[in-house]
Amino acid sequence: DSGVTQTPKHLITATGQRVTLRCSPRSGDLSVYWYQQSLDQGLQFLIQYYNGEERAKGNILERFSAQQFPDLHSELNLSSLELGDSALYFCASSLGTNTGELFFGEGSRLTVL
Amino acid sequence: AQTVTQSQPEMSVQEAETVTLSCTYDTSESDYYLFWYKQPPSRQMILVIRQEAYKQQNATENRFSVNFQKAAKSFSLKISDSQLGDAAMYFCAYSQNAGNMLTFGGGTRLMVKP
Numbered sequence: 001d002s003g004v005t006q007t008p009k010h011l012i013t014a015t016g017q018r019v020t021l022r023c024s025p026r027s028g029d030l031s032v033y034w035y036q037q038s039l040d041q042g043l044q045f046l047i048q049y050y051n052g053e054e055r056a057k058g059n060i061l062e063r064f065s066a067q068q069f070p071d072l073h074s075e076l077n078l079s080s081l082e083l084g085d086s087a088l089y090f091c092a093s094s095l096g097t098n099t100g101e102l103f104f105g106e107g108s109r110l111t112v113l
Numbered sequence: 114a115q116t117v118t119q120s121q122p123e124m125s126v127q128e129a130e131t132v133t134l135s136c137t138y139d140t141s142e143s144d145y146y147l148f149w150y151k152q153p154p155s156r157q158m159i160l161v162i163r164q165e166a167y168k169q170q171n172a173t174e175n176r177f178s179v180n181f182q183k184a185a186k187s188f189s190l191k192i193s194d195s196q197l198g199d200a201a202m203y204f205c206a207y208s209q210n211a212g213n214m215l216t217f218g219g220g221t222r223l224m225v226k227p
Contacts, residue, residue, distance in 0.1 A: 002157065031213060043204065043217035056214050088156060094213050102213060104150075104158035 003027065004105035006091050012111045018079040021108045025072055025093030031055070032074040033094075033102060034066055038087035049074055050096075081112045115140045117207050119218035126195045127226050133180075134190045134221045136205030142166075146208040147181065147188045148215070153201040161203070164188065192223075200225045 003026035013019055025032050034046040036059075045058035049068035060066075063081075068074045078085060088109050092102040116139045126132035138147070149161040164172045164181050172179050176193045192199055205218040 002159075033213070033215075035215075042219050043215075045214050045216070048214060058214065090158065092158070101160065101163065102215060103160075106155070106157045 002103040002105065004091060004093050004103050006105035006108050008108055009106065010109045012113060013081060014113055015081055015083060017081050018077065019081065019110065021076040021078070021089050023074045023091030023105060025074070026103055029093035029095050030072065031094045031096060032068055032072070033092040034074070034076050035090040035092065036087045037090060037107070046076070078110070083112050086110055086112045115207050115209070115216045117205055117216050117218035119205055119221050121221045123222045123224070125224045125226060126192070128195055128197060130195055131191060131193045132195055132223065134203050134223065136188045136190070136218055138186050138188065138207050140186070140207065142209055148206040148208070149179070149190045150204045150206060151201045152204065162190065195225050197225050197227060199223060
């Protein structure tokens with residue numbers, strides 16, 4: 001158990017809908033990262049937050065947004081969903097921004113029909 | 114931009130034997146971190162081993178060791194005495210010194226035959 005909690009574990013929805021994925025980092029970790037894992041794109045970094053502020057942005061679509069709350073949990077919002085958004089979405093956390101070690105949650109499997 | 118390449122989509126090893134997974138990367142940085150992550154069928158990403166680029170000594174964690182060739186930008190993972198539980202997807206990953214943003218390779222599926 002990494003200590004990173006993601007909900008929901010599985011989610012099935014329709015095209016055009018909006019979903020929210022939630023992540024609770026390990027106790028004491030200030031950084032949260034979101035990654036997308038799909039068959040065609042592999043593992044891609046989406047976005048990083050550190051202590052409530054956006055720190056780095058990767059290949060995140062404009063239809064996607066994220067935030068980190070004062071209690072350090074994070075949410076990834078995916079809107080106007082398309083079939084191609086079906087993927088495994090991972091959250092990871094680390095103590096800071098320079099330790100080089102991330103702890104991953106079990107992921108949220110999103111299926112868009 | 115940094116890239117990470119794993120040239121072996123699939124590898125197979127007999128139980129108790131040794132297997133080496135390959136990884137190459139491209140970067141213009143001199144300080145960085147390299148990692149191997151394991152993703153079993155449970156799908157959770159588990160850190161296997163890490164290597165700091167400034168360290169010349171190859172990292173070792175029990176049956177797992179790396180061969181880090183900085184000049185060649187190569188970072189292979191050796192698994193000794195392979196066990197059935199080692200069967201998984203293995204991802205090589207790169208991180209610059211600051212930021213912890215990981216760039217992953219495409220993965221290698223390791224099968225372990227009893």
